[in-house]
Amino acid sequence: MYTLYSMQRSGNCYKVRLALAQLRIPHRLIEIDVLKGEHRTPEFRAKNPSGRVPLLEVAAGRHLPESNAILWYIAGGTPLAPEDRFERAEALRWMFFEQNSMEPTIGAAYFWLTLVRGGRELKMHEIEGWTESGYAALGVMEEHLDGHRFFAADRYTIADIALYAYTHMAHKAGFDLGGFPAIRAWLKRVAAQPRHIAMDAVPAQPAPVAACQ
Amino acid sequence: MYTLYSMQRSGNCYKVRLALAQLRIPHRLIEIDVLKGEHRTPEFRAKNPSGRVPLLEVAAGRHLPESNAILWYIAGGTPLAPEDRFERAEALRWMFFEQNSMEPTIGAAYFWLTLVRGGRELKMHEIEGWTESGYAALGVMEEHLDGHRFFAADRYTIADIALYAYTHMAHKAGFDLGGFPAIRAWLKRVAAQPRHIAMDAVPAQPAPVAACQ
16 A cells, blocks of 8 residues: 655645545555654655655655656556657646746745745745746646646646646735636636545545554 | 757757657757747747747647657657656656756756856846755755666666756856766766767757758
8 A cells, every 4th residue: 555745735745645535546644744844854864865745655665756756656547647648748748837837936935925934034035036937837827728628638637636736725825816717717627526635635535644653 | 750949058958859869850950049039929939838948849730848748758669768657657756856956946047147148146036045956956866876877767768868958067057066976977877878969069960940940
């Protein structure tokens, strides 16, 4: 059974929890609270030198980091992961876009402005850049969704899961989605998929944390 | 035949040119000079709303952006793209790491400090963050390469190509690789691969730009 090291309030971790739930994949969940420095312990860094969550233990001692790589691993062979060569490249295109244009902007704004006490003061020089680049990323998504129901392969895939994580929280980081009607409609379509779970849902299926440690 | 819209001095574009050369894939090359604003023309934005290079035209009117997604597309079915489920996830892990931890730090430093006139003054508040995060990314790579010859699947793959692009230029952006012996040895191994081309190599095989426009 997989073990997922995850922080409940992290968008990158939510992606993996959402996909695991939708694919009905049994797993154990171990909460690593980055805000308490639990990712900096020698035990965790031995599993993942970059010290980040999510981290999936796919077999004893074999660990896979990077949320979007984990999505490809767990969804491989299911309809959530397009395997046609062009459709796969399309899904990857949006997932690399997510890691390069959305996570470091809207994701960073969410983390520092809503989770870290004093984050606004610490990062005051970066907020303008995040805002400008974040809205630019939303603009690219809006233009695509104006003519498509989903991001790749004409269906709901892990590309949608990857982009949903930070987009559906963007308003908490101060982004106004009022001017992005296609994104708002897509957010509803994603939330309406079978076995969708909310980011703050208490995990029902995995074993309690205490039992996993 | 593919058409690649590319800027010679861009690390992201170099990745694709290197893979095309190593795979001996015929293509036309069209230079888009971002520093002259050629990515902002209505014609180019109609092809890629995000206005970025590289952009690959895979068939008439069908365009694929994002360097690492292009690598998966053009290398699909060759030894450069691992298809085993775990090996694929390993390669993806490093390619997402590259887009999230290296391109926005070492890549940004290279762009603003070496290509853009006045970039150092414009981005003075961001240089410290790029430096800290860039060295952290190099540290993660060094730790991996201390026990591995390549990044994924025990062989040279598109994950190495993706990470090579900005790592081999890091010194130009002020990063000192003196403390990273495993990275320096890996850079030599990558440069010794068959049909390797240097970033500033003048393309021999593609048609002249004038003939493509």
